[in-house]
Amino acid sequence: MARPSIKEYLASNPGKVLVLDGGQGTELENRGIDVANPVWSTVPFISDSFWSDKSSMDRQIVKGMFNDFLAAGAEILMTTTYQTSFKSVSENTPIKTVDEYNTLLNHIVQFSRDCIGEEKFLIGCIGPWGAHVCAEFNGDYGEHPENIDYYQYFKPQLDNFFQNDNLDLIAFETIPNIHELRAILSWDESILSKPFYIGLSVHENGLLRDGSTMEDVAQLIKSLGDKINPNLLLLGINCVSFNHSPDIMESIHKQLPNIPLIAYPNSGEVYDTVKKIWLPNSHPTFTWDAVVKRYIDAGARIIGGCCRTTPDDIKQIATAVKKYSKN
Numbered sequence: 341m342a343r344p345s346i347k348e349y350l351a352s353n354p355g356k357v358l359v360l361d362g363g364q365g366t367e368l369e370n371r372g373i374d375v376a377n378p379v380w381s382t383v384p385f386i387s388d389s390f391w392s393d394k395s396s397m398d399r400q401i402v403k404g405m406f407n408d409f410l411a412a413g414a415e416i417l418m419t420t421t422y423q424t425s426f427k428s429v430s431e432n433t434p435i436k437t438v439d440e441y442n443t444l445l446n447h448i449v450q451f452s453r454d455c456i457g458e459e460k461f462l463i464g465c466i467g468p469w470g471a472h473v474c475a476e477f478n479g480d481y482g483e484h485p486e487n488i489d490y491y492q493y494f495k496p497q498l499d500n501f502f503q504n505d506n507l508d509l510i511a512f513e514t515i516p517n518i519h520e521l522r523a524i525l526s527w528d529e530s531i532l533s534k535p536f537y538i539g540l541s542v543h544e545n546g547l548l549r550d551g552s553t554m555e556d557v558a559q560l561i562k563s564l565g566d567k568i569n570p571n572l573l574l575l576g577i578n579c580v581s582f583n584h585s586p587d588i589m590e591s592i593h594k595q596l597p598n599i600p601l602i603a604y605p606n607s608g609e610v611y612d613t614v615k616k617i618w619l620p621n622s623h624p625t626f627t628w629d630a631v632v633k634r635y636i637d638a639g640a641r642i643i644g645g646c647c648r649t650t651p652d653d654i655k656q657i658a659t660a661v662k663k664y665s666k667n
């Protein structure tokens with residue numbers, strides 16, 4: 341394989357900070373794909389023509405997105421599979437069986453690998469239960485979040501991703517609820533058998549979207565002691581407000597100084613879950629230069645952008661990473 345294991349790579353290059361790509365779903369939307377759909381950014385991959393017609397418009401758009409993130413400086417990119425759980429797909433598309441679902445995931449991963457080449461790292465992206473019920477920004481998992489069978493929900497996507505050698509790292513992204521976090525952290529190497537990370541969805545006030553504090557999160561992790569899955573490579577935040585993200589990163593680093601961090605905030609706009617549109621909020625007062633410096637000082641090893649960030653944002657991140665990391 342052309343690539344080293346990401347775990348070994350990060351360990352043997354302690355000053356290296358990898359540049360991640362930007363908001364894929366919103367970038368596809370910027371380029372004309374209508375993602376206002378129950379499977380959100382999975383939508384282009386559902387049509388047969390994406391796979392049968394090599395010159396299909398959607399195929400060119402997805403390829404163009406990867407090319408532009410690469411050209412901007414991304415060194416690690418993800419599959420566009422945030423809302424591609426078996427439950428979301430089987431309830432909302434003509435794909436109904438696990439076999440058909442595995443074929444879909446295999447095609448998406450291979451297509452993504454072909455787009456980025458053999459040298460770059462590829463992340464298998466898994467959105468939270470909150471993506472399925474559109475609660476990733478409020479953490480509202482109903483009256484008994486502790487009773488949700490998270491493993492059952494994630495299992496088909498995990499089973500596929502963990503056996504696919506094209507994927508270097510698995511992402512549990514935009515996790516807004518501490519019960520879901522507890523469930524993921526309870527799975528050992530027999531379930532999570534290669535490197536993974538967890539991206540938390542955190543409110544502007546620094547609380548997990550369900551109201552849990554970063555102290556609660558840290559306590560949960562510390563309570564695992566040496567039972568923590570050694571494949572947990574990084575912890576961090578994604579799709580949180582750009583402006584508030586450095587404070588949140590510093591708070592996590594203070595609680596958990598030994599865990600390598602990952603950060604990829606959104607633009608600071610706010611998602612309207614009913615209309616499925618982005619509304620302006622606080623305008624950025626910081627620059628990527630300032631934000632990236634603070635992330636690196638707080639122990640970030642992977643930095644990129646989430647929703648509504650574009651190749652231009654990734655270019656600015658890459659420049660700042662070069663300036664502040666000991667690459």
Ligand SMILES: C[S+](C)CC[C@H](N)C(=O)O
Pocket residue numbers: 377378380423470471472474475476514579611613616647
């Ligand atoms: C990260 S959000 C913008 C993804 C889309 C959302 N789960 C929805 O279904 O509308």
Ligand SMILES: N[C@@H](CCS)C(=O)O
Pocket residue numbers: 362363364365366381418422465513514579646647
């Ligand atoms: N990986 C997803 C994140 C959604 S919050 C995307 O970039 O579209």
Ligand SMILES: [Zn+2]
Pocket residue numbers: 363578579606646647
């Ligand atoms: Zn996002």
